[in-house]
Amino acid sequence: MNINGLSNIVISGAFKSVSSAHITITPAINGSTNQAAESTSQETVNISSKGKQVLATEVGASLRGQAAEKRQQTERAENEEPKSIIDEQIERIKEEIKALQKMLTKLAGDNSEAAAQQRKQLQEQIMQLGNQIAVLMDNKMRDAQKAAS
Structure with missing residues (x-):
């Protein structure tokens, strides 16, 4: 469906009062282009x-x-506050864990052997990423202690 007159609003970028529009209904082309042109009709719609x-x-x-x-x-x-490199890495790893958890929930109803192996891999990846977060948090604590002393 093509609405003539409304495209001017979009193109101009400004809002204008619209009281009527011409609507052209173009059916799907099943035959020749002449048949489509003959069946095209135009109506005027008024907006209250x-x-x-x-x-x-x-x-x-x-x-x-x-x-x-x-x-x-x-x-x-x-x-x-500006994030440190460690904070950015922690955020990135948390996002990865969320994505892996979503994948894990999608496999919840699948009882096949392949799904079981994939669940096991995903759980191992989540554990590894959790360990990485723990190491990064430890490094962050050490840096904070060094800065405090």
């Missing part, structure tokens, strides 16, 4: 003032929500 208000409210709410979210992200970024 109440519909305009609802549309404006929905668009406005969406834009306000996006602006608030961006503002919160900016504030969080400003308030956060």
Whole structure:
């Protein structure tokens, strides 16, 4: 479906009042292009003032929500302390563990031998990553103690 007149709003980047639009219905092409051209029809749709208000409210709410979210992200970024390399590594490993756990839950209903082997591998990987986090936390504690003394 092609809506003529509404594309101007998208292209201009500004919001304009829309009171009517021309809608062209283009059916799927099953035969020749002449047949498709003959069956194309065009209708005019009018939007009521109440519909305009609802549309404006929905668009406005969406834009306000996006602006608030961006503002919160900016504030969080400003308030956060710069992360050390160890903290970044810990975060990366935690994300890997979450991904592996998701894969593990997907295999929960599969009772095949291959799934059992894959579950075992995933559990071993999770344990190894957990050990890496423990080592990194230990290094972080040592660095903090050195900095304090």
